[in-house]
Amino acid sequence: MNSTDFRNLARTISRLEDNHRETVSRIIQLPLDRPQCHIIGITGPPGAGKSTLCNQLLSQLSEKGKVAILMVDPASPFSGGAILGDRIRLNHLAQHPGIYARSLSNRGNPGGVSRWVVTILRLLMDKGFDYLVVETVGAGQSEVKIASIADTTVVVAVPQLGDDIQTAKAGMMEIADIFVVNKADLPGSEKTANMLREVAMDSSGQWKPPVCQTVATSGEGCQQLVEEISSHHTYLVDNNLLEQKRRNAARFELVEMSSWLLHRQLEELLGERQGQLLVSGQVDLYSRLEKAYEAFINSLSEVSD
Ligand SMILES: Nc1nc2c(ncn2[C@@H]2O[C@H](COP(=O)(O)OP(=O)(O)O)[C@@H](O)[C@H]2O)c(=O)[nH]1
Ligand SMILES: [Mg+2]
Structure with missing residues (x-):
């Protein structure tokens, strides 16, 4: 894709966000079932380092294929602090020719994912992207919606000093296909990782969520995370579970x-x-x-x- 394609893509997404009827009708008829494409959801509390981690993921994934990232903006009147930081990062990403980065307005949608996010994923899939990363705002329990959208849901936590991992919210635990303890440079990382490993062991499915420890600011552990993300995709494809995710x-x-x-x-x-x-x-x-x-x-x- 050249810069004109990128501009066209941006325009189409803006039309979707504005509920432009013909655009919605057209895009919604594009298939969502390309199995080689991987939809990756990144969620976790604000400040956990999701955006920083996404930066690392994107540069690694872009070596393997075409990557797009959608960041769901906390554009609600309640917050806004994180937007500027994300914008700056977005600009930084935009310099990279192989990566399409887009910030989506949340438009007061309490689910934390903007209304047209799946429809936008159809569009991006049609444009031949191989990795579609969705970073959500991370505003609490409602974030579980990302699990309905993504093939692979990555839940980002940070080292907890206390014993109680429950502060990381029960709903978030259940949706994780992969756990990340980011800020592993801080004390308590190993302990938190162990607690998450116990949670993962209890998971009823065949897939036991792996626990990665990362330092997003330096890139440490991020390669392992990319490998786990790929393994989960392979698992879904091999067990005919991807179709169900897309449904x-x-x-x-x-x-x-x-x-x-x-x-x-x-x-x-x-x-x-x-x-x-x-x-x-x-x-x-x-x-x-x-x-x-x-x-x-x-x-x-x-x-x-
Ligand atoms: N010490 C430490 N700080 C980090 C790490 N990853 C991110 N941060 C910092 O945590 C803050 C929040 O990061 P950000 O990516 O915006 O978090 P988000 O709200 O989850 O997207 C920033 O100041 C980052 O520089 C890490 O691995 N270690
Ligand atoms: Mg962020």
């Missing part, structure tokens, strides 16, 4: 799109007369909605006929 992502996209559409329709189209009916309680709303969704699902099966 989850597509379902997530559909739910996000539906709820957004619904909001818009209700705001724009719900007139006085219909509003009156809703208030008066004369309509069986539940059955009507159920019927509408049924019709939608049935229309999907017609597509494949």
